[in-house]
Amino acid sequence: MGSTITLHNVAKTYPGGQPALRHISLSVAASEFLVLLGPSGCGKSTLLRMIAGLETITEGELHLDGTLANDLDPSERDTAMIFQNFALYPNMTAAQNIGFPLAVHKQDPADASRHVEAAAHALGISHLLDRLPGRLSGGERQRVAMGRATVRQPSVFLLDEPLSSLDARLRTRLRLEILSTTRKTGATTIYVTHDQAEAMALGDRVAVLRDGILQQVDTPRSLYTLPANAFVASFVGIPRISLIHGTVYAPIDGALSLSLGAQQLFLPVPLSRDHQMLRVMQGSPLLIGLRPEAVRIAEPTQATPVERALTAIIEHVEFQGHETLLHLSLGGRPADVPPQPLHDTPKPTRSITSSLVHRLLHHTSLPSKQRITADSPVTLPHAEPPSTRTGELVIRAGSGTNHRRGQHLPLLVDVRNLLVFNHQGERVSPDPTHIPDL
Structure with missing residues (x-):
């Protein structure tokens, strides 16, 4: 024993x-x-x-x-x-x-x-x-x-x-x-x-x-x-999780959304408990984590109630034999894992400060180029020629698919599988105190 x-x-x-x-x-x-x-x-x-x-x-x-x-x-x-x-x-x-x-x-x-x-x-x-x-x-x-x-x-x-x-x-x-x-x-x-x-x-x-x-x-x-932070999320999983700089938009008269640079990812209504807590993060820099299984290639008309549409451009095709990995650009900024915080044990913030409450109650309108409906597919402004970039998102495709660099792809993101981290890399959604029913 x-x-x-x-x-x-x-x-x-x-x-x-x-x-x-x-x-x-x-x-x-x-x-x-x-x-x-x-x-x-x-x-x-x-x-x-x-x-x-x-x-x-x-x-x-x-x-x-x-x-x-x-x-x-x-x-x-x-x-x-x-x-x-x-x-x-x-x-x-x-x-x-x-x-x-x-x-x-x-x-x-x-x-x-x-x-x-x-x-x-x-x-x-x-x-x-x-x-x-x-x-x-x-x-x-x-x-x-x-x-x-x-x-x-x-x-x-x-x-x-x-x-x-x-x-x-x-x-x-x-x-x-x-x-x-x-x-x-x-x-x-x-x-x-x-x-x-x-x-x-x-x-x-x-x-x-x-x-x-x-x-x-x-x-x-x-x-x-449920990784505690962005470092754990990036160290566990093959291929590595995709981390993208993002921001929460929570207008009083509109749907809650996550900005991924050139595109918005609207969250379903009514909001889940874990997505509701993102309202207090409005305007704060975030890291949006997407694992390959959270994204599939499909048209917006095929979306389930928990999926939202994005459009991507293929930057690189990586053939693995049993599968193909597609490196995609969403028009956003890829993020690195933040440095180790000075304190020893990451402690995600759970309380709502008065300044956050003030921001939550303050109406913030989206720029005109981002005023789109939650059900509308979002397309990139224009197709850029293929480059040496490998993109900010990696997804899986079948081994028999025939994708090429520069191709536009319609994507559907299962928003239940979003991992959201604050600027220090600590997980804020799903709520560390709550295990979601996936």
Whole structure:
């Protein structure tokens, strides 16, 4: 059975004052498979090494099964770690590498041999036990490293990007073996990766890190559908979410709409609870997030009650075999993920200030070029010649479609799937306090 792992305001600061991790609070349940996900240099490997006892904790507390573990030696933590480079002893056979932890603990040689053979059989490497690491492939060395980690049945597995040096096909197969092995042992597992596909495939939950700050901890599905901020939204999902600069228009005598530059995206009436809260954001700079499945190619006459029409120009056609990705221009401005806020934990604004209330009650007319009805399809002013731009929106099309650069496309946007972020990148819609019925 795995151990519980609890981090309370854990921080790591290197000599010279350089912070690596800032006030991380996180609980991992016994036998849970948690993935630490983030870009290189975000602190995920440092956090893993702190749990293993290979890095000191500058601030905060680490508890293993309720016991304070800050000052415990690595050998006292009942953890097994698999590194990116496998760290096998080159002068030992595969069997000797797997059995090394048992030899260190002076286990009976006959019992140790049985445990080594059982671990090798489970990993499909029984025929490799007499070979030195230099005669093994990358995937075989990874299996030996896993065998060494599992042979003494630790309560915690810590894996630091164990598959990053392998080819894509082998990674896909071995990550399933890792999941199967950890499930059989019942050990609590923390797996570090920068590959969001691995994270989504493996994790019971995923913890996303950025610049040493924990952004969100949730199930893969919730990370994708309800990201806490624009960074999480952009880091999770293939192809990457499209972020577009936008503004809310909420005239007293007209429909609520989102400006995407040259076009308006009108929201259905009556407004949903999540769209109603956008009224108080009128005039504020926003980031509008659209995932590919929120948009389909169709004429306005085919729209459902929750879809609204836009027009796009194809800037680039990306053939993927099973599908085609279309990079489109809407006449708006593509947005980048905002810098990390100075505070550690993003806290979306939920209160209505007096100035926002004043703006809400103040009538603001749309410019004459934007006075269009909610049901009218919006077209771009003119077709620009194809350029080197890749556009601000990416959508999927069937592999058999025959689209070309410069072509105009009618689009329908499912407004239930809009993700709206403020200028700091914090999600404001859907409401962080409300999970919509999609």
